[in-house]
Amino acid sequence: MSWNNFIGEAFNHSSDYISYYVSRRLAELYPEKAVVEGSTSSFDLEAYVRAGHCSIVGEAAIHTQFATDWEGPDKKLSREAENGWLNVLWKNELLDLVLMTYSDDGYRTRHYWIMADSRAVAESFFHAVCDWNTQVRGEILIYDGGYWGKSEELFREIKGATFDNLILPDALKGEIRNDLAQFFDSRAVYERYGIPWKRGILFIGPPGNGKTHTVKALINSSGVPCLYVKSFKSQYDTDQDNMRDVFARARQSTPCILVLEDLDSMIDAKNRSFLLNELDGFAANTGVVVLATTNHPERLDPAILDRPSRFDRKYYFELPAPPERRRYICAWNDALEDEMRMSDAAVTETIERTEGFSFAYMKELFLSSMMQWIASPQRGRMDGLVVERAELLKQQMSSAKKKKESSEG
Numbered sequence: 013m014s015w016n017n018f019i020g021e022a023f024n025h026s027s028d029y030i031s032y033y034v035s036r037r038l039a040e041l042y043p044e045k046a047v048v049e050g051s052t053s054s055f056d057l058e059a060y061v062r063a064g065h066c067s068i069v070g071e072a073a074i075h076t077q078f079a080t081d082w083e084g085p086d087k088k089l090s091r092e093a094e095n096g097w098l099n100v101l102w103k104n105e106l107l108d109l110v111l112m113t114y115s116d117d118g119y120r121t122r123h124y125w126i127m128a129d130s131r132a133v134a135e136s137f138f139h140a141v142c143d144w145n146t147q148v149r150g151e152i153l154i155y156d157g158g159y160w161g162k163s164e165e166l167f168r169e170i171k172g173a174t175f176d177n178l179i180l181p182d183a184l185k186g187e188i189r190n191d192l193a194q195f196f197d198s199r200a201v202y203e204r205y206g207i208p209w210k211r212g213i214l215f216i217g218p219p220g221n222g223k224t225h226t227v228k229a230l231i232n233s234s235g236v237p238c239l240y241v242k243s244f245k246s247q248y249d250t251d252q253d254n255m256r257d258v259f260a261r262a263r264q265s266t267p268c269i270l271v272l273e274d275l276d277s278m279i280d281a282k283n284r285s286f287l288l289n290e291l292d293g294f295a296a297n298t299g300v301v302v303l304a305t306t307n308h309p310e311r312l313d314p315a316i317l318d319r320p321s322r323f324d325r326k327y328y329f330e331l332p333a334p335p336e337r338r339r340y341i342c343a344w345n346d347a348l349e350d351e352m353r354m355s356d357a358a359v360t361e362t363i364e365r366t367e368g369f370s371f372a373y374m375k376e377l378f379l380s381s382m383m384q385w386i387a388s389p390q391r392g393r394m395d396g397l398v399v400e401r402a403e404l405l406k407q408q409m410s411s412a413k414k415k416k417e418s419s420e421g
Contacts, residue, residue, distance in 0.1 A: 046131035051123045054142040066102035148237035158246025173228030210297040215305040217329030220372025237268040251283035259290040266299030275304040276311040291322045358395035365402040
């Protein structure tokens with residue numbers, strides 16, 4: 013085998029044998045070097061390089077293959093090495109890095125071999141890259157389809173959600189805000205009295221009544237990392253494998269908030285017991301706040317819903333009462349241009365006509381009224397439009413409710 017065809021020769025072997033083959037050949041070619049081998053997704057070398065913590069150049073004698081990805085019109089193209097041999101300069105140490113990407117257990121995985129003058133240097137570099145990548149800085153960590161990703165866009169969206177622009181009953185809003193703030197400030201007290209410093213919080217209520225906004229406001233105000241789980245489902249791994257991965261990552265990121273939105277849709281008979289064990293098993297969730305939401309508490313097993321050690325605080329989000337509807341409607345109305353703004357009488361009538369509306373339906377009421385106002389050739393105050401749209405939406409809600417009851421009956 014010629015040295016400059018190292019990677020090509022390795023790919024001539026079966027995927028079960030490639031890892032052993034590369035490891036053995038590197039030991040033969042560089043007996044004086046220490047080799048650290050791995051395949052964890054936390055070893056994101058490109059992100060570490062972009063942050064300026066090390067620099068890389070390709071080994072001229074071996075072709076390095078790069079994959080370029082387009083992530084949107086306003087974003088830079090991303091470039092990632094798929095297969096190749098790289099020279100890495102890190103803290104005045106020169107390391108060699110072999111990268112190979114191939115199917116392993118049914119899906120493509122990037123494998124790497126780090127070579128240095130000593131095992132201590134190779135392991136220190138490996139640890140530094142993984143540790144840096146697992147930290148959450150100005151982004152939200154998202155788990156979906158068995159993979160972790162980071163979203164700066166979602167982080168920016170969350171930064172716009174505050175308790176000041178959250179409309180809830182004052183008592184409920186104050187209790188939720190103070191609960192989490194006090195928890196993160198009380199580690200020493202918990203430890204002094206031997207109480208596990210962990211928390212489970214469950215938001216319960218029909219959709220569109222502020223649960224998601226409250227989650228974002230809590231994340232924004234807490235200042236701790238957030239791990240957001242979209243689903244425990246993936247193509248190759250079991251739900252149990254993915255749950256284990258999620259909670260392991262949360263324990264590495266403490267203190268943190270682990271968000272499980274629409275919990276009832278994530279849990280079934282096969283994975284329920286495993287989730288219970290992760291929430292309240294032998295592994296300590298010290299510093300982890302599990303913040304879950306559900307629109308359908310009746311679908312949750314009593315072992316999840318009722319046992320305090322799993323979700324010790326439950327908050328109920330009901331349909332907005334007249335005071336909350338008034339605050340919501342007035343906030344929308346005050347933001348309108350003068351010629352669109354409703355009169356005080358129309359505001360009062362709208363509050364009465366939106367009995368039974370969620371915040372989501374009230375948002376739909378204003379957006380649809382504004383669109384109809386813009387399309388109207390004769391524009392005046394939106395008084396009549398909003399009242400008419402409120403009645404139309406109420407009829408649609410009633411019809412939808414009857415169809416649902418009919419199908420369930």
